[in-house]
Each structure stands twice: as C-alpha cells, then as structure tokens.
Amino acid sequence: MILLLRQTAAVFVDAYRELNAKKLFWITLALSGLIVLVFAGVGFDDDGVSFLIWDLGFIPIAADVLSPEIFYKIIFTTFGIGIWLTWIATVLALVSTAQMVPDFVASGTVELWLVRPMSRVRLLATKYLAGLLFVAMQVLAFSGASFFVIGFRGGAWEPGIFLAVPIVVLFFSYLFCIQTLAGLITKSTIASLLTTLLFWFALFLLNTTDIALLQFKLVPEVRQEVIQARIDRQEENTLVLIRSDWREAGVEDWETRVPTQDEYDEKNPLIAPNREELEELLATPNTVAVWHTGIFIAKSLLPKTSETIELLNRNLLSSNELEQLAETFRDDEESDAREPAPNWSDQQIMEESSRRSQIEIRNRSIWWVAGTSVGFEIFVLMLALVIFARRDF
Amino acid sequence: MTTASTSPAADAALAVSGVSKVFGRFRKKVYALRGVDMTVARGSVFGLLGPNGAGKSTLVKVLLTIITPKSCSGTMLGAPVGHKPTLGRIGYLPEHHRFPPYLKGKQALDHFAALSGVARTDRRQRVGETLELVGMSEWADHKVGGYSKGMRQRLGIAQALMNDPELVILDEPTDGVDPVGRRDIRKVVERIASEGKTVFLNSHLLGELELVCDRVAIMVKGRVAAQGTLDELTAPDRAYEIRLADDEMPPEQVKTMLPQDAKIEGSVIRLASDDPTLAQPVLRELLSNGRTIQSARPVRPSLEDLFMRVVGDDSGPGGSRSEGAGK
Numbered sequence: 001m002i003l004l005l006r007q008t009a010a011v012f013v014d015a016y017r018e019l020n021a022k023k024l025f026w027i028t029l030a031l032s033g034l035i036v037l038v039f040a041g042v043g044f045d046d047d048g049v050s051f052l053i054w055d056l057g058f059i060p061i062a063a064d065v066l067s068p069e070i071f072y073k074i075i076f077t078t079f080g081i082g083i084w085l086t087w088i089a090t091v092l093a094l095v096s097t098a099q100m101v102p103d104f105v106a107s108g109t110v111e112l113w114l115v116r117p118m119s120r121v122r123l124l125a126t127k128y129l130a131g132l133l134f135v136a137m138q139v140l141a142f143s144g145a146s147f148f149v150i151g152f153r154g155g156a157w158e159p160g161i162f163l164a165v166p167i168v169v170l171f172f173s174y175l176f177c178i179q180t181l182a183g184l185i186t187k188s189t190i191a192s193l194l195t196t197l198l199f200w201f202a203l204f205l206l207n208t209t210d211i212a213l214l215q216f217k218l219v220p221e222v223r224q225e226v227i228q229a230r231i232d233r234q235e236e237n238t239l240v241l242i243r244s245d246w247r248e249a250g251v252e253d254w255e256t257r258v259p260t261q262d263e264y265d266e267k268n269p270l271i272a273p274n275r276e277e278l279e280e281l282l283a284t285p286n287t288v289a290v291w292h293t294g295i296f297i298a299k300s301l302l303p304k305t306s307e308t309i310e311l312l313n314r315n316l317l318s319s320n321e322l323e324q325l326a327e328t329f330r331d332d333e334e335s336d337a338r339e340p341a342p343n344w345s346d347q348q349i350m351e352e353s354s355r356r357s358q359i360e361i362r363n364r365s366i367w368w369v370a371g372t373s374v375g376f377e378i379f380v381l382m383l384a385l386v387i388f389a390r391r392d393f
Numbered sequence: 394m395t396t397a398s399t400s401p402a403a404d405a406a407l408a409v410s411g412v413s414k415v416f417g418r419f420r421k422k423v424y425a426l427r428g429v430d431m432t433v434a435r436g437s438v439f440g441l442l443g444p445n446g447a448g449k450s451t452l453v454k455v456l457l458t459i460i461t462p463k464s465c466s467g468t469m470l471g472a473p474v475g476h477k478p479t480l481g482r483i484g485y486l487p488e489h490h491r492f493p494p495y496l497k498g499k500q501a502l503d504h505f506a507a508l509s510g511v512a513r514t515d516r517r518q519r520v521g522e523t524l525e526l527v528g529m530s531e532w533a534d535h536k537v538g539g540y541s542k543g544m545r546q547r548l549g550i551a552q553a554l555m556n557d558p559e560l561v562i563l564d565e566p567t568d569g570v571d572p573v574g575r576r577d578i579r580k581v582v583e584r585i586a587s588e589g590k591t592v593f594l595n596s597h598l599l600g601e602l603e604l605v606c607d608r609v610a611i612m613v614k615g616r617v618a619a620q621g622t623l624d625e626l627t628a629p630d631r632a633y634e635i636r637l638a639d640d641e642m643p644p645e646q647v648k649t650m651l652p653q654d655a656k657i658e659g660s661v662i663r664l665a666s667d668d669p670t671l672a673q674p675v676l677r678e679l680l681s682n683g684r685t686i687q688s689a690r691p692v693r694p695s696l697e698d699l700f701m702r703v704v705g706d707d708s709g710p711g712g713s714r715s716e717g718a719g720k
Contacts, residue, residue, distance in 0.1 A: 003481075003510045010507035014493070021495030103493075111487035112552070115457045116508040117478045392416070392460040 007118050008126050015100075015130030019137070024096045028089055028138055035084055036145040040153065044071045070321050072154030076146050076161065077313050085139060085168050086309050091197075093135050093172060094179060098193040100131050101183030110393045120389045128180055128381065135172040139165045160316050167312045174303030174373055175200055177380040184384050200305070207306050210299055211357060213292040218353040218360075220286055222340055226349060227278045230342035231271060238268040303373040307361065311369060314362065406560050406591035407433040407456070409467030409474060414451055414460060414615075425451045426462070427615040433608070435559075438582065438592045440602035442696075443612035444704055449595045450488055452612070453564055457485055470559055481510045484553035488564040488595075490545070494538030498529060498548055501537055506555035516555070523551035527581060542569035550581060561585055562593040567601055579605055603696040611703045618703045623696065630694040630702070633664040633672045638685035647678050660687075667691035 019025045043050040045068075049059040061071070103109060104127060113123060143164045151157045178199045183192035242263060246254035265272045317325070340352065412429040415422050426448045433439040441449050454460040458475050465474055472479040492501045499520045506516045524530045527547040532540065540548065546569060553561055563582070567575045575598075582605050586592050596602055602609060603623065610620040619626055637643065637660040648657065654665035664672055669691065676689060694702075 006510060006512070007508050010504055013507075014496075014504050017500065018493065018495055106491065108487060108489045108491035109493070111454070111457075111459050111485070112490060112492070112505060113508065114459050115480055115483065115485045115487075116505075117481035117510055118508060119477060390461070393454070 003117065004122075007116070007122075011123075011126040012130045012133065015127075015133050018100070019096070019134050022096050024092055025134060028092045028096070029141060032084070032089065032138060032142045033145065035080065036142065036149060039072075039075060039080065039146065040149045042072075042075065042153070044068050044153070066324065067321075068154045069150070069156035069158075070317065070325060072150045072156070073158065073316050073321075074325065076150060077316055080142065080146055081164055081168065081309060081312055085142060085164070086171060086305070089138055089142075090135075090172060090175070093138065094175060094193060094196055097131050097134055097176065098179060098183070098196070099189045100127075101180050102187050102189050102192060105184060105187055105388075105393070107393065114393065121385050124180075124385055124388045125381070128176070128384075131176060131180070132169050132173055135176075136165060136169050139168045158316065163315050164312055167308060170370065170374070171305055171308045174203075174305060174308070174377055177377045177384070181380050181384040181387075184387055203302060203305050206295065206299055206302065207304070210292070210295050211361065213288055213295055214357040214360060215350070215353045216288045217286060217292045218356050219288075219349060220281055220284070222349045222352045222356070224278060224281050225340040226342065226344045227274055227281065229340050231274050231278065233342045234268055234271045234274065235264055238264050238271065242267050300368065300372050301376060303376050304369050307364060307369040308373060310362065311366060404435070404471065405432050405468075406435045406437075407431065407439075407467070407469050407593065409456070409465060409469075412452060412455055412465045412467075413463045414448075414455060415463050425615055426455065428464075429612070429615070429617055431610055431617060431620065433591060433593060435591050436586070436589050437607040438586045438594065438605050440606035440609040441593065441595045441612065442597060442599060442602055442609060442700060443618075445597065447612040448615040449597075449612055450564055451615075453485075453562055453593075453595055457483070457562065481556060482559045484556060484558035484561040486546075486549045486553040486561075486563045486566055488568065490549050492537040492545065492548065492552075494536065496537050497534050498524065498537060498540070499533040501548065502552055502555050505552050509556040511556050515557075519555050519557065523554045526554065526584065527551045528577060543571060543574045546570050547574070547578070550578065554585070558590065560591045560593065562595070564595045565597075566594065567596065567598060575601065599696045599700055609696070611700060613704055619699070623699075626699055627694045630698065631667040632692045633667050633669065634688070634690055634692045635662040635664075635672065635675060635679070635686065636660060636688045637662075637679070638687050641684050643679065644682040644684070646682065647675060650678060651675065663692075667693060 038051075041052045043052075044063055046063045047055070048062045049056040063071075104113065114120065116123075140162075143161050147158070147161045150161065175196050179192050179196040182195035183189070186192055186195075239259060242259045243254050245267075246257065251257065259267075261275075265275075340349075344352075408431075410428075410430040412426050412431075413424075414426040415424055417423050429448070429452055431452075441452070443449050451460060455462045455465060456469060456474055457480065458477065467474050469476075470479050470482055496504065502520045502523060503516050506519060507513075511519065520533070521530070524533050527550050529544065529547050529551060532544060532548075537545065537548065546566065550563065550566060553563065566582070567578050570578060579601060582592055582594065586605070592605075594602060594606060606623070608620070608622050609626065611618045639660065641660055643657055643660075643662055647662070651657070651662070652665065652671075656663040656665075662675065664675070672689060676686065679686060
C-alpha cells in the first residue's frame with residue numbers, strides 16, 4: 001500500500017512539474033485571472049448593468065427584475081464555464097497535454113518507467129489521471145476566484161460553484177481519453193491532437209443534429225395541438241349556432257344534445273378542412289423522429305460534452321431561478337404562449353417546439369448524460385490499457 | 394511463457410534458458426532471440442557482447458519486462474523472470490535513455506527512485522551519494538535538458554543505482570562518453586562490483602568489457618555463441634611465442650623436438666600452450682645453436698580476437714527474416 005501511494009505520488013508530482021515547465025499552463029492561468037477580473041468589474045443593480053465606470057444601458061435587465069445572485073451565476077456558467085473553460089481553455093489544455101503520452105511512450109523514456117515494480121495498467125491509469133491535473137488546477141483556480149466574485153458582488157456564497165471542478169474535468173476527460181489512445185497508437189503529438197479535435201468536432205455536430213432533429217420532431221406534435229385547438233374553438237362557436245337553430249326548431253333537448261360531426265361540418269364548412277389536415281398530420285409518419293432516434297442512439301454511445309457542462313447549470317440554477325430568468329426576457333404578449341393557440345403562426349410553432357426540445361434535453365437523466373459518457377471513456381481507456389500492457393517497447 | 398526454474402542456478406543473479414522472441418507476423422517475422430541460455434553468478438561482472446542487431450538489448454528488455462518473450466524460463470534474483478516486485482531490486486540504464494528535460498538532475502533521480510519504491514528519506518541520502526559517485530554533484534540543480542550526452546549517461550548510471558540494487562544492468566553505459574568519462578564509468582562499475590552487487594554490462598566496446606568483466610557471453614544472431622570466463626574462452630587460442638632475430642630461422646634440431654601442434658612461421662615459433670615450462674627446452678636448444686632470441690612471451694588472445702573468432706563472417710544484422718534462414 002505504501003509502495004502504491006509512493007508511486008502514485010511520484011507520478012502526480014512529475015505531472016505537476018511537467019505542467020509547471022509549460023508556458024501555456026501559466027498563460028492559461030493568467031488569462032483565467034484576467035477573465036475573473038473582468039467578471040468582478042461587472043456591476044449589477046436597480047439601474048441595470050455596468051462595467052467599471054461605464055453604464056451598459058443597452059442590456060435591458062436590472063436588479064429589480066432579476067436577482068444579482070442569479071445574474072452573476074449566469075455570467076459564471078455562460079461565459080466563464082460555457083465559453084472560456086469548455087472551449088478556449090480546453091483547446092489550450094489539449095495543446096498542452098497532447099505531448100504527454102507520445103513523450104511518455106517514446107523510446108528511451110518509456111523504458112525508464114516500465115522497469116519499476118508497478119504494473120503497466122496501473123502506470124498508464126495513474127499517468128492518465130495525472131494528465132487531468134492541468135484542467136483540474138485551472139478550473140479550481142477559476143472557480144475559487146469566481147466564488148469570491150459571486151459572493152462579494154452577487155451576495156451569494158455559493159459552494160456549488162466548485163461543482164465546476166469535477167464537471168469540467170469530467171468533460172475534459174472525454175476528450176483526453178481519445179488523446180491518450182491516439183497518442184499511444186501514433187506516438188505523435190500532432191496526430192493525437194488532430195484526432196482529438198476532430199472527435200470533438202464530430203461530437204459537436206452530433207449534438208447540433210440532435211437538438212435540430214428533436215426540435216423538428218416536435219413540430220408536427222405542436223402543429224397537431226394548434227389544429228386541434230382551432231377545431232375545438234370552431235366547434236365551440238358552431239355549437240352555439242347549432243343550439244340556437246335547435247331551440248328555434250323546438251328540439252326538446254337542444255341544451256344537452258351534442259351535435260354530430262356532420263352537423264358541425266354542415267353548419268361550419270371551415271371545420272372540415274382543419275379536421276382533414278389533422279387526420280393527414282396524424283397519418284403521416286414522422287420520419288424526422290426515426291432519424292432522431294438513430295442520432296439519439298449514437299449519442300447515447302458517445303460522450304455528451306454539452307449536456308455534461310449543462311449539469312452545472314442544473315445544479316447552480318434551480319427551476320425557479322430559471323423561471324425567473326425566462327420571465328425576465330419574455331415579452332408580455334408571449335406570457336401565455338405555452339398552450340398552443342388556434343391562431344399560432346408557423347414561427348410560433350417553431351418557437352414552442354424549440355422550447356419543448358430544450359426542456360426535454362434539460363430533463364435527460366444524469367445517468368444518461370454522465371453515466372453513458374463515462375462508459376465510453378472507460379471503454380476507450382480499457383482499449384488504451386490493453387494496447388499499452390501488450391506492446392513491446 | 395515465463396516459468397521459474399528449480400535448478401541449482403536458481404540462486405544465481407540470473408539464470409535463464411530458452412529465451413526466444415519473434416517480432417512481426419506472417420512473412421515479416423524477425424527472429425530476434427532463438428533460445429538464449431545464460432547464467433550470471435551473484436557478485437560477478439558479466440559482459441554481454443555481440444555485433445549490432447545480435448539481440449543483446451532485446452534480451453535485456455525481455456528480462457526487464459519491457460518486451461514480452463515468446464518463451465522464457467528462469468529466474469532473476471531468485472524470482473521468475475517477469476516478476477514485477479523483483480524489479481525494485483534491479484537498477485537499469487537503458488540504451489539511448491531520455492530523461493524528462495524539465496527535471497533537474499536530483500529531481501530525476503528522486504522521481505525514478507520513488508517509482509522503484511525507495512522511501513523519501515532514503516532517496517534524499519541516495520541522491521547525494523549517487524551523484525557524488527558519478528561525479529555529477531555540481532549539476533544536481535541543473536535541468537537535464539541542458540546536460541551533455543556524457544552527463545546524461547552519468548546521470549543514467551546514478552539513476553540505476555538509486556534503489557541500491559542487487560543487480561545492475563547497464564546497456565551501453567559508455568555510449569557517447571569521452572575517454573576520460575569511460576575510465577570514470579569503468580571505475581564506477583568496479584566500485585559497484587566491490588560492494589558485492591552483480592553487474593550486467595551490455596556493450597559492443599570490447600576493450601571496456603575485457604577490463605572489468607569476470608564472465609562474458611557473445612551473442613550472434615539471437616543466440617549465445619560463447620559463454621564463460623575470459624580464461625575459459627581464450628584457452629584454445631593461448632600460445633607461447635618465441636621470436637628470433639629478423640633473418641634467423643629455427644634449426645632442424647629444434648623443429649624435430651617441437652610438439653605436433655606447434656607452428657613455425659618464418660622466424661617465429663608458436664607453441665600451442667602458454668605454459669612457460671614447456672618452452673624452456675626449446676629456448677635452450679635455440680641458444681645452444683647460436684640463435685638470438687628477440688622475444689619469448691606467452692600469448693593470450695584479446696577479447697577482440699575471441700570476438701572475431703566467434704562472430705567470424707557471421708556478423709551481419711542479427712534477426713533473420715525466417716526461422717529457416719537462421720538455422
């Protein structure tokens with residue numbers, strides 16, 4: 001056990017020294033510091049948003065409609081995590097760590113590592129975990145500084161901010177496992193970096209396709225509801241006219257009798273085309289749904305980078321806070337736009353489909369988001385471990 | 394593939410048999426090792442030599458689990474070859490090794506010693522000792538990336554000694570080192586041996602091995618062609634050489650008294666034994682016949698002579714493309 005701890009500590013200390021020697025590590029850390037300073041410079045009160053001494057009046061929100069706590073959390077998750085850490089800093093981290101595995105397995109170096117009383121599997125697994133140190137340290141520094149900014153500026157001392165550390169590290173590990181495998185196979189820094197970036201781009205395309213197809217899949221569903229609402233309203237209005245006719249004609253149960261479909265259609269010729277449209281819609285197979293199912297299955301097998309980062313939002317921003325945010329940006333006219341109305345335009349149908357798709361994506365289980373992604377990562381790592389354990393150097 | 398031996402050689406530092414290794418598959422097979430048998434006694438300095446591509450480094454890598462053999466049975470320090478915990482008792486200097494350039498000399502030693510399981514307090518002490526031993530104390534706080542080839546080689550040897558190993562395997566330890574450095578490294582090897590450690594030297598620099606090794610093995614094309622002490626290996630070629638003055642020839646009386654295996658080449662008489670007592674009657678007869686003895690000395694072939702005899706014309710690259718070709 002002592003031997004295991006000693007060797008593990010040695011691998012981690014070495015990883016730290018390697019990072020410490022890289023300029024890019026310190027450049028990234030300095031940029032993180034700069035971003036936190038900019039973050040701290042953003043003011044938010046009843047008058048609106050400001051930056052240092054400048055009033056940013058063009059941003060139409062103020063503390064009377066949105067709490068400063070939510071405002072700063074949103075800035076942190078959207079810009080700090082969503083853009084800086086998961087895009088720019090991740091690219092810098094991939095560039096910084098791309099050399100790690102090819103250098104490790106290079107002839108002349110790997111022998112020095114392999115002739116130790118340590119199994120190859122444990123050696124590579126420890127190296128892999130140590131490689132995540134770059135991102136862990138960057139995110140920890142960024143989250144720590146942001147914690148104080150949100151505390152002092154937003155008045156909320158939110159320890160949940162530090163969830164960014166495991167979540168962003170988890171996100172990065174999806175890419176890093178590919179980089180490790182590619183580095184092991186190709187022994188080339190450039191090849192492993194390019195492979196990882198291509199893989200990341202493929203995941204991005206898959207995610208974009210998933211969102212788009214999900215939205216289009218929901219369009220017929222919303223359209224059906226709109227047409228149904230239109231038919232319901234038309235029948236409601238027509239019922240008044242039919243019953244008026246029945247009363248004048250002396251029909252006994254004119255008040256309780258329900259007209260047949262033919263009676264509705266005879267009285268209001270506009271209902272039939274809507275009903276036909278609805279029947280046609282119901283009869284038309286939703287091919288987009290089939291395609292989306294395929295994409296969803298493929299996505300289930302692969303890492304879900306965007307949704308993993310979204311887990312932070314789920315934890316940092318409660319449903320009530322998100323509701324408050326949505327209310328802030330929603331126009332008064334749109335305030336009751338959740339229930340499909342008979343007169344909805346195509347644009348409104350698309351917007352509702354988009355809203356529902358976002359809800360569906362947000363409601364995807366943590367198991368599906370993180371569990372299956374980690375499953376993929378474990379598969380790739382196992383592959384790398386088997387290759388490393390069996391290879392002659 | 395690797396099994397422990399129960400033979401008497403099990404108490405040797407290294408006793409392996411039937412070590413074979415094939416690289417590649419199908420038609421691209423290269424037979425790097427073809428059933429190597431080898432025994433290295435504890436406390437000895439053992440030299441492994443052979444032409445480039447003979448399989449020396451492959452054999453060392455098999456012993457140290459860097460390469461998986463096709464077959465290998467035997468023990469190293471009493472444990473089956475491939476037993477990972479035993480590697481903590483072995484020091485190894487790889488050929489063409491590369492230390493991480495961002496580490497300082499003492500950090501590199503500390504790091505690899507920690508991987509070998511050396512405790513922190515011991516590491517601190519050993520860093521100073523080993524750097525002192527290889528003459529690198531002044532460079533302890535310099536980054537390895539700025540070291541010369543010779544300095545890196547010295548640091549590599551220090552690294553191999555950090556875990557106070559029972560068996561030290563040095564693969565081309567003087568590669569890229571100047572003559573002064575070679576002498577220093579030789580002294581280091583002698584010092585290690587004097588501490589009772591077993592030293593396994595892998596080199597193609599015959600002069601170095603001859604000076605320090607108790608036993609040698611010569612590998613040719615993946616096989617051990619000869620193995621033993623230098624005395625044992627050179628015994629068949631030892632002789633006693635009597636050289637007469639330039640224009641003098643041995644008289645007929647001397648020719649008739651010479652043993653059958655003696656040779657006469659011009660003014661040189663070569664007896665097939667280096668025993669000086671056997672040469673005395675011949676010397677007396679030559680002197681009594683008025684011949685001038687220019688020199689009379691026992692002749693022992695050098696390691697280079699032995700090497701050339703064993704390797705002969707068969708010194709091309711070791712691994713052959715097919716099993717049949719090598720047989």
